[in-house]
Amino acid sequence: MIHAGEMLSGKTLADPRSRHARADLATFASEERMVQLCNIEAQDQIHKWRPDFQPERVVPYATAEEKVRGTTIEAEGAAFRSRRNWHGLKFNCELAGDGESVVGFEFLVGDPQRQMGRAWLTGRALR
Numbered sequence: 001m002i003h004a005g006e007m008l009s010g011k012t013l014a015d016p017r018s019r020h021a022r023a024d025l026a027t028f029a030s031e032e033r034m035v036q037l038c039n040i041e042a043q044d045q046i047h048k049w050r051p052d053f054q055p056e057r058v059v060p061y062a063t064a065e066e067k068v069r070g071t072t073i074e075a076e077g078a079a080f081r082s083r084r085n086w087h088g089l090k091f092n093c094e095l096a097g098d099g100e101s102v103v104g105f106e107f108l109v110g111d112p113q114r115q116m117g118r119a120w121l122t123g124r125a126l127r
Contacts (some may be wrong), residue, residue, distance in 0.1 A: 001092070004105040008044035009037055030099055031068055035060060038073045038093035041102045046080060046089075046109065053082045053109075058089070062113075071095040079113055086113040 013022055021040075025033050043055040057080060060066040064077025071094060078089040088110025096103050 001090070001106040001108050002045075002049060004041075004045050004107075007041065007102045007105060008048065009041040009102050012040055012044055034068065034071065034093075034095050034099045035066065035073060037095065037100075037102055038075070038091065038105070041093060041105050042078070042080065042089065042091050042107060045105055045107055046082075050109075053080075053087075055080045055082050057081045060091075062086075063088075071097060071099050080109075087111070088113055 012018060013025075025036060028036060039058040039060060042058045042060075046053050046055045058078060059080070060073070060075035060078045062077055062079035066073055066075040066078070073091075073093040073095075075089070075091050075093075078091060079086050080089050081087075089107060090110070091105065091107040093102060094104035095101065
């Protein structure tokens with residue numbers, strides 16, 4: 001697993017261009033807001049690790065349900081889309097006690113999953 005030394009989602013959300021994302025996050029239930037914060041962190045960390053990746057979407061439950069325990073989210077069966085290709089992803093995300101910011105993150109990118117996209121658009125990928 002790649003351990004992030006710096007959390008990036010706070011800076012992304014502080015950017016004025018993220019005002020709609022901040023507004024949307026404020027409307028989510030606590031657990032969903034935590035999952036979405038971790039998804040943003042995943043996108044930022046993947047891009048920092050490999051700038052050639054341009055993550056546009058993270059699905060934490062692609063092949064297995066994510067596990068939420070308190071302020072920790074474990075996504076063993078996640079995936080992300082970059083440049084029209086899906087890639088496998090695992091991540092562990094730790095949020096602050098109030099669940100409002102990411103304080104720890106580690107991830108592992110897997111092989112491309114080119115067949116995922118079509119099935120997801122018609123099934124449970126869009127919850």
